[in-house]
Amino acid sequence: MKQSTTTDAVLVSAYIKGDESALCDLIKRHKQRIYSFIYSKVFDRDVTEDIFQDTFIKVIKTLKKGGYNEEGKFLPWVMRIAHNLVIDHFRKNNRMPKFENNNDFNIFSVLSDNSLNIEKRMIKGQVENDVRRLIEELPEDQKQVLVMRMYKDMSFKEISEQTGVSINTALGRMRYALINLRKVIEKHNIVLTN
Secondary structure, eight states: GGGGGSHHHHHHHHHHOOOOOHHHHHHHHHHHHHHHHHHHHHHHHHHHHHHHEEEEHHHHHHHHHHHOOOOHHHHHHHHHEEEEEEEHOOOOOOOOOOOOSSOOGGGGGGOOOSOHHHOOOOOHHHHHHHHHHHHHHHHHHHHHHHHHHHSSOOOHHHHHHHHOOOHHHHHHHHHHHHHHHHHHHHHHHHHOOO
């Protein structure tokens, strides 16, 4: 079987069964994408090299422990590991990239990039999942207005009609939803502001 036609899943399975060369094939196949992704975040070749190596050390440990269950999704899984190690790097160096805060806090501004490459799409998906989990912690009435406004793109007039409250009440709930979302984010120690 040619290496180019061998799927990641087959190579992962071969490596888990003891074929060390399968891991070399996986690294060769994905090195450029993963390396470029890391470099695009840290802009330093030495740091990129370190994080790249740490990523594959973690991959090897997880595979050897039998902790890999992302069938057919090897690259996104490795990218997630690399992404988390990049974040760890910034945390260790107190250089976490931060979102600007102009009193109108809007976490959704991070989610609105249309020209996304695969790495950005993965990160966007992760951020969206994190935001959805945070939204779940809001009071029901605030969560309802926020979801209608941000995910269903409804106007405050439409929200008012559907929920049976005044436009001012809907606006107030949205405002409190954003204030409380910020508190939830701070509670979870997510860095958003300078």
